[in-house]
Amino acid sequence: MNKFKLQDMLRDFFKEDIGERDLTSEVLFDEASVGSGEFIAKENGVFVGEAIIQEAFVLIDPQTKITFKKKDGERVEKGETIASVQGKMRALLTGERVILNLIQRLSGIATLTAKAVETLDSEITKICDTRKTTPGLRMLEKYAVTCGGGYNHRFGLYDGVMIKDNHIEFTGSITKAVNKARQGIGHMVKIEVETETKEQVIEAVNAGADIIMFDNRTPAEIKEFIQYVPKNVTTEASGGITLTNLASYRDTGVHYISLGFLTHSVSSLDISFNVGTKG
Numbered sequence: 001m002n003k004f005k006l007q008d009m010l011r012d013f014f015k016e017d018i019g020e021r022d023l024t025s026e027v028l029f030d031e032a033s034v035g036s037g038e039f040i041a042k043e044n045g046v047f048v049g050e051a052i053i054q055e056a057f058v059l060i061d062p063q064t065k066i067t068f069k070k071k072d073g074e075r076v077e078k079g080e081t082i083a084s085v086q087g088k089m090r091a092l093l094t095g096e097r098v099i100l101n102l103i104q105r106l107s108g109i110a111t112l113t114a115k116a117v118e119t120l121d122s123e124i125t126k127i128c129d130t131r132k133t134t135p136g137l138r139m140l141e142k143y144a145v146t147c148g149g150g151y152n153h154r155f156g157l158y159d160g161v162m163i164k165d166n167h168i169e170f171t172g173s174i175t176k177a178v179n180k181a182r183q184g185i186g187h188m189v190k191i192e193v194e195t196e197t198k199e200q201v202i203e204a205v206n207a208g209a210d211i212i213m214f215d216n217r218t219p220a221e222i223k224e225f226i227q228y229v230p231k232n233v234t235t236e237a238s239g240g241i242t243l244t245n246l247a248s249y250r251d252t253g254v255h256y257i258s259l260g261f262l263t264h265s266v267s268s269l270d271i272s273f274n275v276g277t278k279g
Helices: 003-018 023-028 050-060 089-120 138-147 165-171 174-184 198-207 219-228
Strands: 034-041 065-068 081-088 126-128 161-163 191-195 211-215 234-238 256-258 271-277
Touching: 003 050, 003 089, 003 138, 023 089, 034 089, 050 065, 050 081, 050 089, 081 089, 089 126, 089 138, 089 271, 161 165, 161 174, 165 174, 174 191, 174 198, 191 198, 198 211, 198 219, 211 219
Parallel strands: 126 256, 161 191, 191 211, 211 234, 234 256
Antiparallel strands: 034 081, 034 271, 065 081
């Protein structure tokens, strides 16, 4: 996770939430009032948010002291303390909501990813994410996936060529699309092709694709199609895969299964922030 990018993101989030000032906290507490607080897990899951808690409170008040009981990627049980903080009451209360919103969502993503990895239970196939992330939160959400034991697909349109059905339609064929892409990129960039039929798989392989994606294919279809893919070519399954049917893809032999629901249909992990005064 890029620390400097995170700081910029947090500044924007605080600008949105605080606006001109935290009116309630300023009215109720003076600058000298100090207190403490604890982030408590209210359900079982996987925690993500060390850097967020650290950087967010430091942005508001650099003198805030933070002690972590849990690290990113560690499992938490209901009732366990994740982190404790001490500092000015204004700072603790002003930062509370933005921090909770972020760590609850990221912990929810990590928890769901861990469940997907456990459900698949494969030493061959890895779980990865997609670009179906919340606008503005991609860096954080993809980091959360890795904390849950998953892997990252491309971060954006800029770091990998992914030729889909519409690209193929506009270009004329898979072969034309792959050849044209190869001419326009450097040797460090890989080309992935989305396929739906055996014929498309064979064409993509012959065209020199680095990655073959089986799009919305059943486990049986993937087992059939993958026979036409050389061992040195990476394979991926995507589309129509849920937690309910995920285990049925265990023996397909694909290298990756990309799951959009890890980030676009996730429930936040319930975490609370309980405060108290300090003598």
